[in-house]
Amino acid sequence: xxxxxxxxxxxxxxxxxxxxxxxxxxxxxxxxxxxxxxxxxxxxxxxxxxxxxxxxxxxxxxxxxxxxxxxxxxxxxxxxxxxxxxxxxxxxxxxxxxxxxxxxxxxxxxxxxxxxxxxxxxxxxxxxxxxxxxxxxxxxxxxxxxxxxxxxxxxxxxxxxxxxxxxxxxxxxxxxxxxxxxxxxxxxxxxxxxxxxxxxxxxxxxxxxxxxxxxxxxxxxxxx
Amino acid sequence: xxxxxxxxxxxxxxxxxxxxxxxxxxxxxxxxxxxxxxxxxxxxxxxxxxxxxxxxxxxxxxxxxxxxxxxxxxxxxxxxxxxxxxxxxxxxxxxxxxxxxxxxxxxxxxxxxxxxxxxxxxxxxxxxxxxxxxxxxxxxxxxxxxxxxxxxxxxxxxxxxxxxxxxxxxxxxxxxxxxxxxxxxxxxxxxxxxxxxxxxxxxxxxxxxxxxxxxxxxxxxxxxxxxxxxxxxxxxxxxxxxxxxxxxxxxxxxxxxxxxxxxxxxxxxxxxxxxxxxxxxxxxxxxxxxxxxxxxxxxxxxxxxxxxxxxxxxxxxxxxxxxxxxxxxxxxxxxxxxxxxxxxxxxxxxxxxxxxxxxxxxxxxxxxxxxxxxxxxxxxxxxxxxxxxxxxxxxxxxxxxxxxxxxxxxxxxxxxxxxxxxxxxxxxxxxxxxxxxxxxxxxxxxxxxxxxxxxxxxxxxxxxxxxxxxxxxxxxxxxxxxxxxxxxxxxxxxxxxxxxxxxxxxxxxxxxxxxxxxxxxxxxxxxxxxxxxxxxxxxxxxxxxxxxxxxxxxxxxxxxxxxxxxxxxxxxxxxxxxxxxxxxxxxxxxxxxxxxxxxxxxxxxxxxxxxxxxxxxxxxxxxxxxxxxxxxxxxxxxxxxxxxxxxxxxxxxxxxxxxxxxxxxxxxxxxxxxxxxxxxxxxxxxxxxxxxxxxxxxxxxxxxxxxxxxxxxxxxxxxxxxxxxxxxxxxxxxxx
Numbered sequence: 001x002x003x004x005x006x007x008x009x010x011x012x013x014x015x016x017x018x019x020x021x022x023x024x025x026x027x028x029x030x031x032x033x034x035x036x037x038x039x040x041x042x043x044x045x046x047x048x049x050x051x052x053x054x055x056x057x058x059x060x061x062x063x064x065x066x067x068x069x070x071x072x073x074x075x076x077x078x079x080x081x082x083x084x085x086x087x088x089x090x091x092x093x094x095x096x097x098x099x100x101x102x103x104x105x106x107x108x109x110x111x112x113x114x115x116x117x118x119x120x121x122x123x124x125x126x127x128x129x130x131x132x133x134x135x136x137x138x139x140x141x142x143x144x145x146x147x148x149x150x151x152x153x154x155x156x157x158x159x160x161x162x163x164x165x166x167x168x169x170x171x172x173x174x175x176x177x178x179x180x181x182x183x184x185x186x187x188x189x190x191x192x193x194x195x196x197x198x199x200x201x202x203x204x205x206x207x208x209x210x211x212x213x214x215x216x217x218x219x220x221x222x223x224x
Numbered sequence: 225x226x227x228x229x230x231x232x233x234x235x236x237x238x239x240x241x242x243x244x245x246x247x248x249x250x251x252x253x254x255x256x257x258x259x260x261x262x263x264x265x266x267x268x269x270x271x272x273x274x275x276x277x278x279x280x281x282x283x284x285x286x287x288x289x290x291x292x293x294x295x296x297x298x299x300x301x302x303x304x305x306x307x308x309x310x311x312x313x314x315x316x317x318x319x320x321x322x323x324x325x326x327x328x329x330x331x332x333x334x335x336x337x338x339x340x341x342x343x344x345x346x347x348x349x350x351x352x353x354x355x356x357x358x359x360x361x362x363x364x365x366x367x368x369x370x371x372x373x374x375x376x377x378x379x380x381x382x383x384x385x386x387x388x389x390x391x392x393x394x395x396x397x398x399x400x401x402x403x404x405x406x407x408x409x410x411x412x413x414x415x416x417x418x419x420x421x422x423x424x425x426x427x428x429x430x431x432x433x434x435x436x437x438x439x440x441x442x443x444x445x446x447x448x449x450x451x452x453x454x455x456x457x458x459x460x461x462x463x464x465x466x467x468x469x470x471x472x473x474x475x476x477x478x479x480x481x482x483x484x485x486x487x488x489x490x491x492x493x494x495x496x497x498x499x500x501x502x503x504x505x506x507x508x509x510x511x512x513x514x515x516x517x518x519x520x521x522x523x524x525x526x527x528x529x530x531x532x533x534x535x536x537x538x539x540x541x542x543x544x545x546x547x548x549x550x551x552x553x554x555x556x557x558x559x560x561x562x563x564x565x566x567x568x569x570x571x572x573x574x575x576x577x578x579x580x581x582x583x584x585x586x587x588x589x590x591x592x593x594x595x596x597x598x599x600x601x602x603x604x605x606x607x608x609x610x611x612x613x614x615x616x617x618x619x620x621x622x623x624x625x626x627x628x629x630x631x632x633x634x635x636x637x638x639x640x641x642x643x644x645x646x647x648x649x650x651x652x653x654x655x656x657x658x659x660x661x662x663x664x665x666x667x668x669x670x671x672x673x674x675x676x677x678x679x680x681x682x683x684x685x686x687x688x689x690x691x692x693x694x695x696x697x698x699x700x701x702x703x704x705x706x707x708x709x710x711x712x713x714x715x716x717x718x719x720x721x722x723x724x725x726x727x728x729x730x731x732x733x734x735x736x737x738x739x740x741x742x743x744x745x746x747x748x749x750x751x752x753x754x755x756x757x758x759x760x761x762x763x764x765x766x767x768x769x770x771x772x773x774x775x776x777x778x779x780x781x782x783x784x785x786x787x788x789x790x791x792x793x794x795x796x797x798x799x800x801x802x803x804x805x806x807x808x809x810x811x812x813x814x815x816x817x818x819x820x821x822x823x824x825x826x827x828x829x830x831x832x833x834x835x836x837x838x839x840x841x842x843x844x845x846x847x848x849x850x851x852x853x854x855x856x857x858x859x860x861x862x863x864x865x866x867x868x869x870x871x872x873x874x875x876x877x878x879x880x881x882x883x884x885x886x887x888x889x890x891x892x893x894x895x896x897x898x899x900x901x902x903x904x905x906x907x908x909x910x911x912x913x914x915x916x917x918x919x920x921x922x923x924x925x926x927x928x929x930x931x932x933x934x935x936x937x938x939x940x941x942x943x944x945x946x947x948x949x950x951x952x953x954x955x956x957x958x959x960x
Contacts, residue, residue, distance in 0.1 A: 051372075111636055
């Protein structure tokens, strides 16, 4: 399976995502520069963490205008798998591919630490290799990760089984402890924790691999 | 502003053969400032060892470089941003990080780790507590802001509180980068006719004379120097990093240097001086953020995120294309000449013309008087040390003190895991990053101790080097090279100059002994406010190498394991107890001398622990440092496994539990005999202290003479006190 990792100016987890997929999982992975208008022939796209465009204006607010995002939107509309991690989640929200907003952390400080999250649904291509209720330990590293949406949206997300992950020890004040959500068609997911930082046994946890492995599994199933 | 001394002005006239104009005077003033020229310390810095088989590049370049095998190398350096961080904590600290990162990637290396040694006045200081808290919060936020956005993990360091930093906080930042041998670049303007290219942010009026400000004492006027502090933009720096590294890979770049202290002035004349060439630039071509800037202002601006590079003539377009891709300014502002001069034009009119070599390398060299005893802020006489009323509460008091408590509140604001190389982040004895391309990891330890150095600069400095090397050895790494940051007061005072000379000689002795040559560093003098100097505070950053493997950490892992003390209980007399954290926190005083160090024995302990770890015999390993054995034991219990310990000693309990004698490492193991064998072979003492167990830490006196329990505390209580102390200090409950 072929993965693409989008590189915006200011992305800084692009290499980490590339390394996790290509080295820890062993799938060919390429970088996609932000001003390209096509994604090539990748099977899945990752929007990595970082500070795209310096987080100027608002996190992800400028990235949504970059040429590659038009291609990402089209890819998503055609059912392609799109995973947004951290800043990538913020970009997905700003682009309207996912609902809600990511606000400044409740305590107004950047937070980097491992958090435990619970997989709330396995009915997504990003969690199909996990078990429902599975607890995974993955680091967060963000200043603006407080998930916010109006009550109706939150109720709809829950009713449609689109809250994919929740924090057990909420690090940022996210409403209803939401750590990750997926799109209506379930092929776009955004999450604040970094699965690519928990994919290598040397780094103390491989819990994050289940997200990437799920993507591979669902791609294989789709190709079969 | 610190101007040229009359003798210095005379030297300038001699070099030029005429009166300097205003721009030239400004250029000489910054280049010959203490900060840029090391004029008070250079003579003594020569005493430091700088060579070994591994050193590829020593002092004099932007950063030192050492070989780590398999064709790879690391570049690293430590630098201070003390004065700016006092005036404007957030930007001062942020640009400190930015400056040292540029020093690393200007050599061609990609930064992969940052550590910080930061020092403040006490957070509960009755007079300055509010200000100290504000400075700490600003500094931490500034470091986090810059490093997190740039995408480099901040993975260690130290945070220390002493009253002597009330009016003069210290912010020392260490950075390390990795690259291949064939990717090393130098700041040299070689090749006649080659274009000199300016890249990165536009030049503004910020930071003018920052280097001179950093070379003067603080006075009441300093508060008006806020405009002298630069403003950082980590996003711009991230783009600059990627663009520079990509440009270097084109093969069209001949030399490159960042514009740090003294900005365009320093980068042009240093690049010319190193290559023995001239550099001619026209300021009209320099990208400017503000209109109407004078040549003086453009040359002296310390605007951040700018680099100067020299490209191969005819291949400029390859360089420009890379910078265009990253959306950055890149403009040819001049060329390399053969006359050895820095010639600055403004719209074609020469506004300064100075020989590069004399400007960069012939700065005045001062042998400042130092032939007296270093200033000591404490008596030698031992006071009456009262018998402890409650050793349990002494331990809790120590664990809740600023220097010893957990710094989690700070480092959770730093991204510690970006780049997915962090094997051990903050909180361990040493930080460890793996090098993905090889099977090697790099361990780093940054350490200072103003208290020890105030009592004896020479012994204190030696202890620091030993401590860093012990920290590295405690995680299994072999110490290989060092960088230092010398933070001192006004060198024009002989009793301060004596501290500096003694400390440098102490570092030199220890670095020779532990085979860790100094590959570069920074000297920060005039750390005084209203005539009161900080304690002598040399800070060491030492790097070590080890095979990539899951790290051996501090905490006890399983119950029923043997707890051992490699190196033995050590010895202490009352004079050598006066610099301990116990004396500071519990007794609120200071006297005598720092702990005694036997460097031969210390080195044998390092060899032993490395062997123990290489053989996989240690389940946990922790250097016994500040706070002594009881604090080290409490820290080892932080993950819920406790221990039952019996100390066979005739020492009084305060000494046995809290003395800070070096050469000791606390271990837990299921193979005590094998460890004892290694210790015996290295002629090092090794004691079995007890066993790990659930829930409690108990330390008793096992000698039988004054038997009894000294410490008995639930582990979760120890942890709660240790982990929450800093947050309570930062959020004091209002009185009344």
